[in-house]
Amino acid sequence: MLQLNVRDETSPLKAVVLGRAESSGPIPRPEEAYDPKSLEHILAGTYPIEEDMVREMAAFDAVLKKHGVRVFRPEVIEDCNQIFSRDIAFVIEDKLIKANILPEREKEFEAILHVLDVIDPDKILVPPPSVHVEGGDVMPWKEYIFVGTYRGEDYASYITARTNTAAVAYLQEQFPHKVIKSFDLRKSNTDARQNALHLDCCFQPIGRDKAILHKNGFLVEEEYQWLLDYFGRENVFEISNEEMYQMFSNVFSISPDVIVSERSFTRLNTWLRDRGFTVEEVPYYEIGKQEGLLRCSTLPLVRE
Numbered sequence: 001m002l003q004l005n006v007r008d009e010t011s012p013l014k015a016v017v018l019g020r021a022e023s024s025g026p027i028p029r030p031e032e033a034y035d036p037k038s039l040e041h042i043l044a045g046t047y048p049i050e051e052d053m054v055r056e057m058a059a060f061d062a063v064l065k066k067h068g069v070r071v072f073r074p075e076v077i078e079d080c081n082q083i084f085s086r087d088i089a090f091v092i093e094d095k096l097i098k099a100n101i102l103p104e105r106e107k108e109f110e111a112i113l114h115v116l117d118v119i120d121p122d123k124i125l126v127p128p129p130s131v132h133v134e135g136g137d138v139m140p141w142k143e144y145i146f147v148g149t150y151r152g153e154d155y156a157s158y159i160t161a162r163t164n165t166a167a168v169a170y171l172q173e174q175f176p177h178k179v180i181k182s183f184d185l186r187k188s189n190t191d192a193r194q195n196a197l198h199l200d201c202c203f204q205p206i207g208r209d210k211a212i213l214h215k216n217g218f219l220v221e222e223e224y225q226w227l228l229d230y231f232g233r234e235n236v237f238e239i240s241n242e243e244m245y246q247m248f249s250n251v252f253s254i255s256p257d258v259i260v261s262e263r264s265f266t267r268l269n270t271w272l273r274d275r276g277f278t279v280e281e282v283p284y285y286e287i288g289k290q291e292g293l294l295r296c297s298t299l300p301l302v303r304e
């Protein structure tokens with residue numbers, strides 16, 4: 001049995017699910033896209049090909065293994081995009097919460113049932129259908145659980161709004177000893193530069209006391225300001241609109257000292273190295289075309 005344990009975003013990683021790109025299906029039709037960046041690449045004829053994405057994920061897998069991480073992979077479901085394991089379930093403390101994900105992505109969960117077999121069933125939580133939540137929006141951090149949400153009345157019209165206010169209330173009920181801090185995120189179904197698809201698309205804690213942050217991802221300025229004040233301006237790497245689009249905030253922590261990043265993120269990677277981080281660079285540009293990157297591809301199960 002695997003003893004689940006995830007209390008933050010950066011403690012040394014022991015076990016993780018890494019998504020996979022094999023048999024991820026044909027190029028979707030424009031009306032099948034569920035994020036604006038994929039849509040952009042479908043329309044431009046630049047949607048990533050499977051071979052390239054498999055190669056990128058293999059490079060990520062090799063880095064995780066080099067650092068002694070036990071890596072689980074989903075079973076292959078034919079013609080099903082299973083790259084972004086982050087969103088199908090997430091672990092907080094010793095509980096795995098099944099996400100109530102976009103209906104278009106529901107069957108991805110079946111591919112990790114073999115992982116659930118090594119987890120105590122009492123530790124698996126299944127939220128009611130009214131709770132919409134995806135792991136990209138949820139981040140345990142010290143006494144907090146940070147949650148990205150969309151509070152607008154027009155929630156249902158955004159395929160890019162994945163975590164609702166019922167999820168915020170649900171997480172508070174399940175983790176009463178935690179402070180749930182929610183953030184209203186900017187959404188666009190059509191413009192990837194105006195869309196924070198999940199919280200990890202505009203913010204992520206790194207190291208012991210640092211964060212990557214993008215102001216325009218937040219609809220409420222005080223909520224962005226709260227994060228800036230909490231981490232302290234000198235500990236925050238602020239990213240531009242273009243860097244958010246390139247998914248700079250979606251790097252992945254193997255430990256407080258080791259971060260996996262995209263090889264072209266020169267400004268970020270230099271800032272990290274200057275602050276003593278070990279940066280493991282991998283090619284992940286093709287996967288980035290689907291509005292997800294390294295954090296989105298992982299589902300941490302055990303951190304020290």
Ligand SMILES: NC(=O)NCCC[C@H](N)C(=O)O
Binds near residue numbers: 084087290291293296
């Ligand atoms: N945590 C994340 O931001 N996940 C990325 C998911 C991208 C995928 N194309 C989606 O729209 O669900």
